[in-house]
Structure formats: C-alpha cells, structure tokens
C-alpha cells in the first residue's frame with residue numbers, strides 16, 4: 073500500500089505497526105496536534121549512486137520541538153530516538169523511491185488542556201516522487217497561481233511559524249478557492265497586505281537577478297528549504313538573496329517566481345493572476361537553483377553533505 077493510504081508500516085508510540093492498524097480513539101484531540109514534513113532521497117535518479125539520505129534532519133526535528141513547545145506538547149522521545157524511529161520506518165517499508173516522512177504529535181485524549189499533556193507520536197511515511205533532476209518533465213509543467221482572497225493567518229491569532237494542523241485550515245480554504253477558479257495554486261497575502269507564502273511552500277521571486285522572499289514576520293512557516301537557499305545560493309552559485317516585504321506589485325512584475333519547500337523542492341510558477349512572469353518558462357535562475365538543489369539532496373556537493381543523514 074502506498075500513496076494516499078501511506079506505506080504499509082508506520083511507527084506508533086514506540087513500535088512499528090501496520091498503518092491500517094494504527095488505531096486511536098475517536099475522542100483523540102488530533103486538531104490540537106503538530107507535525108513535520110521531511111524527505112528522504114532514496115532513488116538513484118538524481119545522479120545514479122544509490123544514495124539513501126534524509127535531507128536536513130536536524131533542522132526539521134528542531135522545528136518539531138519548537139512547534140511542540142508553542143502548543144504546550146511534550147514529546148516523550150529524544151531527537152535521536154525519533155531519528156532511529158524514522159530510519160526503522162523507512163527500512164521496514166522497503167521503499168524503492170523517495171519518501172515523505174510526516175511525524176504527527178497530539179495530546180492524548182482526556183487530559184485537561186491546561187495540564188502538561190502526554191502525547192501520541194506517530195510517524196507515517198509514503199513514497200513521493202521528485203520534480204528534481206535535469207530533464208524531469210514535471211519540472212516544466214505550467215503552473216498558474218492566483219492571489220487568494222483569503223489572508224494568511226495572523227501571527228497573533230495562530231502562529232504560522234509553528235507547524236500545527238490548525239494552520240492548514242487556512243491553506244485548505246485557499247487551495248479550494250484556487251481550484252474553483254481554475255488555478256493550480258494560491259499565494260496568500262498576510263494581514264497587513266504584504267506577500268506571505270503559498271499553502272504548503274514559501275514563495276521566492278527573482279527581481280533584477282536577486283532572489284527575494286518575505287521575512288518570517290510576514291506570517292510564513294520558518295521553512296527549512298527557504299533558510300537553506302537564502303544562505304547557500306550566494307555562497308555556492310553566486311545568486312544574491314534578499315529578505316524584504318513584498319507587495320502584490322512585486323508578484324506581478326517579477327522576472328521569475330518559484331515555490332520552495334520539502335515536498336515541492338524548487339517548483340516554478342508560470343503566472344500569477346494570469347499575468348505571465350518573464351520571457352522564458354521556467355526562468356533561467358529558477359532552473360539554476362533547481363539543478364543546484366538536485367545536486368545538494370543527492371550528495372553531489374561535498375561541502376553540503378553535512379545536511380544529509382544516512383538512512
């Protein structure tokens with residue numbers, strides 16, 4: 073079993089169980105939960121050396137603990153124990169392709185909200201193909217985005233910096249609106265009217281050859297991929313980066329736009345509100361970043377191998 077049903081086995085509260093046997097009571101307050109989205113690259117299609125690595129493990133697990141702290145959850149395992157759990161889950165499922173790993177943590181039923189809750193920890197995984205790699209046809213697909221009429225949740229209502237399930241109600245509204253209107257995805261503005269992010273990824277624009285992206289204070293998730301690119305694009309491939317508030321005009325008048333995130337990696341956007349961006353699609357800078365990121369996750373760049381954790 074794979075895809076939407078998840079892999080055959082998951083990890084639940086300390087042991088490996090069949091995913092369709094990972095049962096909990098209907099009274100569980102799962103809506104108070106948090107999660108993380110991590111990717112392991114197990115395929116040989118990004119360089120052919122049969123590498124098997126999790127990308128940015130420590131950044132993801134650190135964010136998981138931050139999300140827990142904000143939501144008053146106690147994770148009853150150490151970061152090392154969670155890493156072992158993830159490795160075990162990947163091994164027992166005998167994956168042949170890339171894997172999405174989604175640790176989910178929520179308070180156990182029946183414990184009053186104002187007490188230190190005991191938590192469930194469940195780690196489902198499923199195969200997730202990549203759009204990375206030179207010549208990958210999925211990379212070049214047309215992607216028409218719109219600016220959503222839904223605003224991104226305000227930092228003083230539900231902190232978007234934490235990865236709480238509650239935040240994704242907002243994403244779902246925007247996704248459904250985009251679909252209804254015939255678009256492929258949404259970009260949300262924050263409650264001030266500045267550009268925030270997409271529904272499951274951060275947004276980056278190319279302006280005058282510089283990659284620009286909104287600050288964390290623009291109601292975005294503290295994205296691991298965004299942080300990585302901001303730091304290493306200038307150092308490794310001499311593309312300058314800048315963090316600043318962006319307006320709707322910046323969206324319409326940029327040279328290129330792409331999403332970045334663990335699942336979507338580096339995903340180019342063709343148009344925003346049907347305003348076509350740049351002369352060529354995907355744009356040349358987006359393509360350089362896409363190729364660079366392919367090399368990073370496949371271990372091709374020796375000095376960045378410390379971002380990879382062998383499975």
Ligand code: PMP
Pocket residue numbers: 109269270271272273274292293294295296297298332333334335
């Ligand atoms: N924003 C949102 C709302 C997301 O769900 C994600 C995916 N986790 C991102 C941004 C990208 O974050 P990351 O690079 O850490 O995957």
